[in-house]
Amino acid sequence: MKIIVTLISAFFFLCSFSQDKKGIKQELLISLYGGKQQKVINYDKSFVSDDRLFYESLDRPEAKFTLSDKEVIEKTLNNYIEGSSYNKLNTLKESFSKEATLYLTGEEGFKRYTPEEYTSFFSSDRKGEFNGRIGEIISIDVVNDIATAKVEILIPNRKWRFVDLFLLKKFTNDWKIISKTATREVSNETGNKILFVVSNTDYYIGTNIPTGNSFDEIVLAYKMFTEAGFNVDIISPKGGAVPLKYVDTSEKIKKEYLYDSDFMYALKTTKKPTQVHSSSYKAIYYVGGGSAMFNVPKNKEIQKLAIDIYEKQEGVISAVCHGTAGIVFLKKSNGEYVVKNKRVNGFPEDHEKKDKEYFKSFPFLIRKTVESHGGKFFYSNVSEEHVEVDGRLVTGQSPASVPKLVREVINIMNSK
DSSP, X not given: OHHHHHHHHHHHHHHHHOTTOTTSOSSOOOOOOTTOOOEEETTTTEEEOTTSOEEOOTXXXXXXXXXXXXXXXXXXXXXXXXXXXXXXXXXXXXXXXXXXXXXXXXXXXXXXXXXXXXXXTSXXXXXXXXXXXXXXXXXXXXXXXXXXXXXXXXXXXXTEEEEEEEEEEEETTXXXXXXXXXXXXXXXXXXXXEEEEOOOOOBOTXXXXXXXXXXXXXXXXXXXXXHTTOEEEEEOSSOBOOOEEOOOTTSHHHHHHHTOHHHHHHHHTBBOGGGSOGGGEEEEEEOOSGGGGSSSTTOHHHHXXXXXXXXXXXXXXXXXXXXXXXXXXXXXXXXXXXXXXXXXXXXXXXXXXXXXXXXXXXXXOHHHHHHHTTOEEOXXXXXXXXEEEETTEEEESXXXXXXHHHHHHHHHHHTO
């Protein structure tokens, strides 16, 4: 607190003497959240918070955002993906260091290649033209000035899936690929995507009661969608790591995914809504758990993604358990609620423990809100499977409903 008061005092003191100085900012770019402390980063003399909003020293001419190592690595890998997918040879070449070595197996067997030789595999005559390669970063692991990374490359028309493994090195302020190898397998993945929505809320608001996203409802749906050939992206309001509940390693499927480093990396590095585009998705799936009641339902960016998927992409909106909270405030472009005149399911307040503190923290009630917005809410006994399908709106009551819900979503997408 003393640091902040000192900074504010210094700011107004300087302003009183240098009103026309370009370098003095008119507001402090300090973000305080969650009680986390500001950190001093010596190399740029900036105060940096964990969400990367920072106050730049007042004697600097311009406030600039610094990129983390992970963000620079992502940029390098995305250059690799874009360059190899759209025949942009210079972009592809720039992702490698000049001394990089690639170890690949081709028609001539296992062989070592230079970046120049590798980029020659792509057609310079078709620069900017999509060649059928669909890329996605799977994981990144950084240790000081070295990093490893995995990228998935799909070529659906040949039913191929490559996993590219990279070694990267930091050079001054840039990261370059210094080595690459890859493996190929037959795959039914089509490149079509499903967007999962989870919440960052780890405590019921106003309490010290932990909550999280239902691990059941994530892994069951993820397994079924990916086995059906769909890719999954996961978003949360703030991005980054999200809290999980109902993790039971005595259950085989949960153990399998809990110890799957690539899957857990996706939950550790969820995307922000602004990092994805609705045109990439065939369906959106709202995950349940107590966290789903907070921050997701009225998030404007997530709402826009859902409506664009539903209307512009003619995709499916789906939700399970408390995930239905995420759809109750959705409005179509004509101003009507998505749930109006629709059969809707979810976890109703009728099944909640209304005398408990967690329930008192709920900002609204799912069934009551659906009905007040013109929807028709149906539910069964708490442990029963129950799924409602009404056009391209699919909702389920609990984790027990996930398998049927996923099958219904897939049937709708495959019927188009």
